[in-house]
Amino acid sequence: MARIVRNDALYKQVTDAIRDDITQGVYKPGEALPSEARMLEQYGVSRTTLRQALVILRTEGLIEVQHGRGAFVRSRPTAAAALTRPRTDPLHTIGSVHIFRQDADAATAALTGVPEGSALYVRETTATDPVTGRRVLTRTLLPFTAAEGTELETDPFPERPALLAALSARHGKLTAKELVSARMPTPDETKALALPDITPILETTLVTTAKGRTVLAETETTSAEAIRLVYPVK
Structure with a gap:
């Protein structure tokens, strides 16, 4: 949940941080991720960087984005x-x-x-x-x-x-x-x-x-x- 401080590409750091929170149960299956505004403040990155991270997590089958509602952890992470x-x-x-x-x-x-x-x-x-x-x-x-x-x-x-x-x-x-x-x-x-x-x-x-x-x-x-x-x- 800490701010991003490592020297890797920012979108990769954000991806890793959110993925870790999902796999460790910080965000439960079916639960909404924090709002975009909250995550921008939490990680201290740009909107573009955050959205790059969400694209990767969607591609991995960990989250789904519902139009007008936000991002949610999949109830059952989808196998590729x-x-x-x-x-x-x-x-x-x-x-x-x-x-x-x-x-x-x-x-x-x-x-x-x-x-x-x-x-x-x-x-x-x-x-x-x-x-x-x-x-x-x-x-x-x-x-x-x-x-x-x-x-x-x-x-x-x-x-x-x-x-x-x-x-x-x-x-x-x-x-x-x-x-x-x-x-x-x-x-x-x-x-x-x-x-x-x-x-x-x-x-x-x-x-x-x-x-x-x-x-x-x-x-x-x-x-x-x-x-x-x-x-x-x-």
Whole structure:
């Protein structure tokens, strides 16, 4: 309960202090944490620092933030849900599927390795993960140059096995790597994923290449609260 005095990053110190109070029973399951104003005074840190600490505690599944009421200790701290679903296992689509053409901006050009302004096929939808039950935003980018000379020019997004088969037949052996990042959501993402306030998101992108050239980028975005990735060792 003391003020923060160590030399570590302030948000980590606050996180550790609140976590210790929860695990030691200072704050009981279901009990509200002190108000934001009280914690700011108690720890002597900025509002931004305190909110960073609360984001981490939410991600760990120790607290939940209820809009207009404050932060509460979870009645049963949530064990991290493991994301182990292979990309070959389908998501359950709950929204409309949007397929359109888009010229690559700086972000999508960097992801797909094409020049800015190059044409991309884009597929977007909202779905649920059958393992965790969480909402997932999906976005698939297919460069026009990767689809050229294949049936994908007229049907860019068949079932995934057919998509990969068409790319392999045109470009040769495919290899893939997973890119993972966490960040705070945009307002549109918060709404689409039905997220509570102060909830980070986890973004995983599977980038498929052939002969060093990106031919497909598949992104899934979901809540990062109390979640962990599992990569089986082969």
